[in-house]
Amino acid sequence: MSHHHLVSVVIPCYNQENFIEAAIDSVLNQTYPCIEIICIDDFSADSSLERINKYLELPNFKLIRNSSNLGVCVSRNLAVDAAAGEYILPLDGDDTIEPSYVEEAVEVISTRNNVGMVYSKARYIGGVNKYWDLPEYCFDEFIFNNCIFCSALFRKSDFLKAGGYKTYMKNGLEDYELWICFIESGLEPYRIDKILFNYRRKHKTSRTDEMLSDPDSYVNMKKEIILHHLDLYLSNDCFMKFITEYSPQYIDKIEKKCSSAELRVKKYKNLLKLTCILLFSIMLLVVIYVLR
Numbered sequence: 001m002s003h004h005h006l007v008s009v010v011i012p013c014y015n016q017e018n019f020i021e022a023a024i025d026s027v028l029n030q031t032y033p034c035i036e037i038i039c040i041d042d043f044s045a046d047s048s049l050e051r052i053n054k055y056l057e058l059p060n061f062k063l064i065r066n067s068s069n070l071g072v073c074v075s076r077n078l079a080v081d082a083a084a085g086e087y088i089l090p091l092d093g094d095d096t097i098e099p100s101y102v103e104e105a106v107e108v109i110s111t112r113n114n115v116g117m118v119y120s121k122a123r124y125i126g127g128v129n130k131y132w133d134l135p136e137y138c139f140d141e142f143i144f145n146n147c148i149f150c151s152a153l154f155r156k157s158d159f160l161k162a163g164g165y166k167t168y169m170k171n172g173l174e175d176y177e178l179w180i181c182f183i184e185s186g187l188e189p190y191r192i193d194k195i196l197f198n199y200r201r202k203h204k205t206s207r208t209d210e211m212l213s214d215p216d217s218y219v220n221m222k223k224e225i226i227l228h229h230l231d232l233y234l235s236n237d238c239f240m241k242f243i244t245e246y247s248p249q250y251i252d253k254i255e256k257k258c259s260s261a262e263l264r265v266k267k268y269k270n271l272l273k274l275t276c277i278l279l280f281s282i283m284l285l286v287v288i289y290v291l292r
Contacts, residue, residue: 004034005110007102007153008085012075013052013093014042019200021051026096032103036060038079043069048093073165073174080159089153094200096125097151101196105153108190116187117179119152120196128201137189140238148189150175151197158182173221180225184232
């Protein structure tokens with residue numbers, strides 16, 4: 001198997017006793033022959049750890065146990081650090097993948113240097129069972145709303161260059177921020193035209209729904225992404241058009257204070273500070289409308 005690239009599937013688990021075995025089994029059922037599984041239990045209070053322990057005697061299966069609840073960002077980072085694979089596939093403890101997912105994703109990323117993350121079409125399972133109608137990737141739309149789920153395959157080297165999952169995104173959208181890091185470095189996403197990922201929605205809600213139920217928290221998460229990638233956003237015509245269309249009065253105020261010789265970025269940084277409340281309120285409404 002020396003010609004195969006090792007893939008490390010990292011599975012964080014926190015109180016997912018009813019689903020963790022299905023997640024692990026979906027990896028064991030992969031057609032790709034060169035996989036290690038790194039399961040990290042984030043101090044579960046249910047029987048998750050007992051269920052994970054059943055797999056400990058399997059080859060290429062590793063278990064990490066957190067001595068306290070550290071959250072998904074830190075847990076995934078720890079698992080990736082322990083990974084020996086050239087490629088990483090995050091898989092949440094309540095989701096599953098179809099048997100050919102890893103094989104097809106590796107085929108793409110190993111033959112296309114410009115591709116940084118490979119994902120697929122998806123479906124909902126659990127409380128809702130239907131096709132997950134995610135839009136195709138388009139950068140001008142992606143900077144407003146994520147269309148790539150967290151379980152995309154990527155190179156460990158690219159992940160380390162990007163700085164991993166950021167702790168300032170601990171409340172959510174950490175995968176979205178990572179994809180933006182990849183894109184900012186010149187990498188592109190690739191979507192396999194098959195349904196190979198199953199995203200569990202429990203009781204007809206998702207993590208995104210939970211985030212949207214707290215508008216202030218969601219707005220702050222979007223704000224963190226934009227402020228940490230400000231040059232990328234300010235250089236995007238669609239983003240600047242969005243700001244200028246909804247806040248032309250601020251353009252006039254800034255232009256009176258800035259001579260034409262001053263940097264455009266400096267002007268728009270000031271503009272962004274003045275319009276952040278309006279901007280994120282509108283973005284929130286757009287997201288809610290799209291997800292309805």
